[in-house]
Amino acid sequence: xxxxxxxxxxxxVTYPNGHHAxxxxxASIEAGSICGLVGVNGAGKSTLFKAIMGFVxxxxxxxxxxxxxxxxxxxxxxxxxxxxxxEVDWNFPVLVEDVVMxxxxxxxxxxxxxxxxxxxxxxxxxxxxxxxxxxxxxIGELSGGQKKxxxxxxxxxxxxxxILLDEPFTGIDIKTxxxxxxxxxxxxxxxxxxxxxxxxxxxxxxxxxDVMLINRTLLAHGxxxxxxxxxxxxxxxxxxxxHHQLVGADLxxxxxKRSITVLSDDERPLVFYGETGGQKITKHGNKE
Amino acid sequence: MDSLLAFFTEPLAHxxxxxxxxxxxxxxxxxxxxxxxLVLKGWSLxxxxxxxxxxxxxxxxxxxxxxxxxxAFIAGLFCALATGYLKENSRVKExxxxxxxxxxxxxxxxxxxxxxxxxxxxxxxLFGNILGITQRDLIEAGIIALLCAVIMLVKRxxxxxxxxxxxxxxxxxxxxxxxxxxxxxxxxxxxxSALKAAGIILxxxxxIAPGAIGFLLARSFDHMLAIxxxxxxxxxxxxxxxxxxxxxxxxxxxxxxxxxxFLLALLGTSLGTATRTIIxx
Ligand SMILES: Nc1ncnc2c1ncn2[C@@H]1O[C@H](COP(=O)(O)OP(=O)(O)O)[C@@H](O)[C@H]1O
Ligand SMILES: [Mg+2]
Numbered sequence: 237x238x239x240x241x242x243x244x245x246x247x248x249v250t251y252p253n254g255h256h257a258x259x260x261x262x263a264s265i266e267a268g269s270i271c272g273l274v275g276v277n278g279a280g281k282s283t284l285f286k287a288i289m290g291f292v293x294x295x296x297x298x299x300x301x302x303x304x305x306x307x308x309x310x311x312x313x314x315x316x317x318x319x320x321x322x323e324v325d326w327n328f329p330v331l332v333e334d335v336v337m338x339x340x341x342x343x344x345x346x347x348x349x350x351x352x353x354x355x356x357x358x359x360x361x362x363x364x365x366x367x368x369x370x371x372x373x374x375i376g377e378l379s380g381g382q383k384k385x386x387x388x389x390x391x392x393x394x395x396x397x398x399i400l401l402d403e404p405f406t407g408i409d410i411k412t413x414x415x416x417x418x419x420x421x422x423x424x425x426x427x428x429x430x431x432x433x434x435x436x437x438x439x440x441x442x443x444x445x446d447v448m449l450i451n452r453t454l455l456a457h458g459x460x461x462x463x464x465x466x467x468x469x470x471x472x473x474x475x476x477x478x479h480h481q482l483v484g485a486d487l488x489x490x491x492x493k494r495s496i497t498v499l500s501d502d503e504r505p506l507v508f509y510g511e512t513g514g515q516k517i518t519k520h521g522n523k524e
Numbered sequence: 525m526d527s528l529l530a531f532f533t534e535p536l537a538h539x540x541x542x543x544x545x546x547x548x549x550x551x552x553x554x555x556x557x558x559x560x561x562l563v564l565k566g567w568s569l570x571x572x573x574x575x576x577x578x579x580x581x582x583x584x585x586x587x588x589x590x591x592x593x594x595x596a597f598i599a600g601l602f603c604a605l606a607t608g609y610l611k612e613n614s615r616v617k618e619x620x621x622x623x624x625x626x627x628x629x630x631x632x633x634x635x636x637x638x639x640x641x642x643x644x645x646x647x648x649x650l651f652g653n654i655l656g657i658t659q660r661d662l663i664e665a666g667i668i669a670l671l672c673a674v675i676m677l678v679k680r681x682x683x684x685x686x687x688x689x690x691x692x693x694x695x696x697x698x699x700x701x702x703x704x705x706x707x708x709x710x711x712x713x714x715x716x717s718a719l720k721a722a723g724i725i726l727x728x729x730x731x732i733a734p735g736a737i738g739f740l741l742a743r744s745f746d747h748m749l750a751i752x753x754x755x756x757x758x759x760x761x762x763x764x765x766x767x768x769x770x771x772x773x774x775x776x777x778x779x780x781x782x783x784x785x786f787l788l789a790l791l792g793t794s795l796g797t798a799t800r801t802i803i804x805x
Pocket of ligand 1: 251252253255257275276277279280281282283284
């Protein structure tokens with residue numbers, strides 16, 4: 237079997253109300269790595285996910301998953317999806333273990349009667365995400381981090397090779413974030429394709445191998461080191477970022493020209509240190 | 525003790541009461557099952573719309589000489605589909621579109637019924653006539669209700685997942701469009717089955733209240749189903765029997781009992797929350 241991949245060819249999405257959410261996105265994403273999908277709110281991250289899953293129909297272009305049409309790939313349970321917290325109805329009467337079991341429906345027969353293998357997969361997924369002790373909780377009775385982990389557990393129970401995570405780091409504490417990053421790393425190392433959307437810049441270099449910067453179209457795509465630059469980020473985020481810079485004269489008493497640039501939205505700030513810098517000095521404004 | 529027993533057995537001496545009770549059990553079951561999906565999907569207004577929209581279908585079916593249930597079903601489904609189509613293809617919000625479509629259809633139905641000579645009794649259509657149920661009504665409603673109930677129970681996990689997370693349902697290869705339209709068809713069929721007994725206006729209550737009670741009290745979906753079913757059966761049976769003894773309209777009494785149960789559930793849960801907060805504090 238060939239390596240898992242997602243091929244996007246000239247994807248454009250226009251919503252029925254006439255909004256052009258995405259235009260001409262062409263990219264190829266390979267398994268075995270973590271790819272960050274980075275863009276401001278409204279950039280089209282969730283829309284791109286939904287196009288990959290066939291939930292919204294692209295007005296132009298084509299999505300190919302591991303060499304197959306989307307529909308065929310979905311039939312094979314290849315794609316797992318972890319929704320954005322805002323898209324879930326947390327009052328819904330389901331227990332944690334019920335949600336994780338939903339990941340197994342595609343493996344079950346007509347009546348969706350869980351087999352022994354299904355129960356085992358659920359237990360294993362709960363363990364791997366440290367959610368075992370909460371399995372009998374109703375999903376509304378969980379903290380922000382636990383809420384995320386339920387859906388990650390569902391993806392694990394489903395066992396797909398391609399995992400799409402929509403803003404898994406929003407509204408969770410640093411400890412949970414680090415635990416999730418370790419989990420994603422090991423999933424990628426097992427040969428899965430991990431695509432994570434985030435508007436949280438600071439953590440991107442620490443866990444992504446590749447990044448796609450989007451703002452209603454694909455602005456840049458490639459390895460973090462070459463693509464995740466100050467210039468590209470300012471292009472992607474425009475005026476949405478808080479931009480703080482300390483130039484050489486404020487940092488050093490010598491002739492050193494290097495400066496510190498702190499880019500932050502509202503979570504982990506991103507820090508650049510080097511000679512490419514502007515002139516403005518502002519106070520630090522980030523939370524941490 | 526004897527008099528208590530007689531309280532239940534005496535009404536059953538009449539054939540019309542036997543039919544009424546059987547009918548109330550049938551519609552209590554099918555309405556309560558559907559109401560769980562309706563409440564979770566947030567389709568209360570849709571239920572209201574589809575039930576009102578069946579009226580012109582009844583009138584036209586009478587003119588065409590086809591079974592009224594078929595006319596009602598087609599009109600109800602037409603309302604749901606027209607709403608969906610107009611929402612997709614205009615900038616008007618769904619609730620506004622729905623309001624226009626169903627009130628327009630309801631009004632058309634009223635015009636037709638007052639203009640054409642039909643044996644469709646307006647008051648019975650609006651509020652039901654469970655004491656006047658015939659053998660044939662019973663069989664018709666029973667078949668439709670059984671069909672709906674079996675489909676909903678057998679496919680409840682798929683339907684529940686569709687309500688909870690349609691995107692995930694799609695990614696694991698479930699036929700999301702089929703589930704969506706299936707749910708709309710089930711809605712129209714459920715309404716048609718309960719129409720003779722509960723009427724256009726009151727069927728909406730039977731489609732919302734049991735699910736809402738279950739939603740308040742349950743933590744998992746199967747519990748919600750069980751609670752909704754129990755609440756619905758209790759109110760339908762007790763409402764039918766009480767209405768016999770106190771000589772009141774039946775369907776309205778059932779709805780009053782359901783509303784009362786809902787209030788009790790609401791009171792119970794908010795008291796529960798309050799005590800928990802006090803204990804914590
Ligand atoms: N169902 C929809 N109908 C119309 N517009 C939508 C819909 N979903 C999203 N949009 C719009 O598309 C744009 C991109 O949204 P989204 O993909 O959710 O952005 P992101 O996930 O990057 O925050 C936004 O401007 C949003 O308002
Ligand atoms: Mg989003």
